[in-house]
Amino acid sequence: MDGGNHSVVSEFVLLGLTHSWEIQLVLLVFSSVLYVASMTGNILIVFSVTIDAHLHSPMYFFLANLSFIDLGACSIASPKMIYDLYREHKVISFGGCIAQVFFIHVVGGVEMVLLMAMAFDRYVAICKPLHYLTIMSQRVCILFTAAAWALGITHSLFQLAFIANLPFCGPNVLDSFYCDLPRLLRLACTDTNRLQFMVTANSGFICVGSFLILLISYVYIMFTVWKHSSGGSSKALSTLSAHITVVLLFFIPTLFVYTWPHPNSQMDKFLALSDAVLTPFLNPVIYTFRNKEMKAAMKRVWKHLLIYRKVS
Numbered sequence: 001m002d003g004g005n006h007s008v009v010s011e012f013v014l015l016g017l018t019h020s021w022e023i024q025l026v027l028l029v030f031s032s033v034l035y036v037a038s039m040t041g042n043i044l045i046v047f048s049v050t051i052d053a054h055l056h057s058p059m060y061f062f063l064a065n066l067s068f069i070d071l072g073a074c075s076i077a078s079p080k081m082i083y084d085l086y087r088e089h090k091v092i093s094f095g096g097c098i099a100q101v102f103f104i105h106v107v108g109g110v111e112m113v114l115l116m117a118m119a120f121d122r123y124v125a126i127c128k129p130l131h132y133l134t135i136m137s138q139r140v141c142i143l144f145t146a147a148a149w150a151l152g153i154t155h156s157l158f159q160l161a162f163i164a165n166l167p168f169c170g171p172n173v174l175d176s177f178y179c180d181l182p183r184l185l186r187l188a189c190t191d192t193n194r195l196q197f198m199v200t201a202n203s204g205f206i207c208v209g210s211f212l213i214l215l216i217s218y219v220y221i222m223f224t225v226w227k228h229s230s231g232g233s234s235k236a237l238s239t240l241s242a243h244i245t246v247v248l249l250f251f252i253p254t255l256f257v258y259t260w261p262h263p264n265s266q267m268d269k270f271l272a273l274s275d276a277v278l279t280p281f282l283n284p285v286i287y288t289f290r291n292k293e294m295k296a297a298m299k300r301v302w303k304h305l306l307i308y309r310k311v312s
C-alpha cells in the first residue's frame with residue numbers, strides 16, 4: 001500500500017462500536033434507516049432548490065449546498081459501518097483509512113464555511129435589508145461556495161501532511177468504527193505527542209473559532225430582530241432558530257471529539273456516530289419542517305414527479 005517507505009501496516013482492524021450483539025442489531029436497523037432517510041431528504045432538498053424558481057435565493061442555494069455536502073458526510077463512514085456490523089472481523093485498508101480521514105476533514109471544513117455563509121446571509125437580510133440584493137449577488141454566493149471548497153480541501157491536505165511521513169509498523173487496532181486522525185496518530189510507531197497536540201490545536205482552534213464567530217453573529221442578529229420587532233419577525237425568528245439548531249448539532253459533537261483532552265472512548269464513539277448519521281439526517285428535517293416555502297416547493301416537486309411518471 002501507499003504508506004511511505006517504513007510502513008508495514010497495510011490494513012487496520014476496527015473494533016466497531018460495541019461487542020454486544022443486541023446493540024449491534026439495534027444500531028444496524030437504526031443506522032440503515034437514518035442513512036436512507038438522510039440520503040432521501042438531502043437529495044430532495046438539492047432537487048427542490050435546483051428546479052423550483054421560488055427557491056432561487058442565496059439562503060436556499062447555501063441550504064442546497066449544505067444538503068449536497070451532507071450527502072457526502074453520511075456516506076463516508078456509515079455505509080462501511082453498516083456493512084461491518086454484520087462482520088466479525090472488521091478491517092479497513094490503509095488507503096481506505098487515509099481516504100476517510102481526508103473526506104471527513106473536507107466535509108467538516110466545507111460545512112463550517114457554509115454555515116458561516118448562511119449566518120452572513122441572514123445578517124445581511126436582517127441587519128442590512130436595503131442592500132441585500134447588492135451584497136448577496138450571485139457572484140458573492142459563488143465566491144462563498146468556492147471558498148468553502150477551497151478551504152475544506154486545503155485544511156484536509158494539511159491534516160494529511162501530519163500523517164504523510166509517519167511510520168506505521170506494528171499496532172493496527174483502532175477502537176472505533178471509522179478512521180479518525182487522533183486515533184490514527186496514536187498507532188504510529190514513533191513519538192507523536194507533539195503531532196497529537198498540533199492536530200488537536202489545529203482542529204480545535206478552527207472549531208472553537210468558527211463556533212464563537214457563529215454564536216456572536218447569531219446573538220447579534222437575534223438582538224437586531226428584537227429591536228426592530230414588527231410584522232415578519234416571527235418568521236425571521238423561526239428561520240434563525242433553525243439555523244442555530246443546525247450550528248449546535250454540527251459543532252457540539254465535533255468540539256467534543258477534537259478538543260476534549262481525555263477522550264472517553266465510548267462516549268467519543270457515540271458522538272462520532274451522531275455526527276456521522278444523525279446530523280446529516282436532522283439538517284433537512286429542521287430546515288424543511290419549519291419552513292413553509294420549502295414544504296410547498298417539495299410538494300410541487302412531488303406533484304411534478306407524479307405527473308411525469310403518469311405521462312411517460
Ligand SMILES: *[C@@H]1O[C@H](CO)[C@@H](O)[C@H](O)[C@H]1NC(C)=O
Pocket residue numbers: 046049050058061062064065068141142145
Ligand atoms: C451551491 O451554491 C451556488 C452558489 O450560490 C449555486 O450556484 C449552486 O447551485 C449551489 N449548489 C447546489 C447543489 O445547489
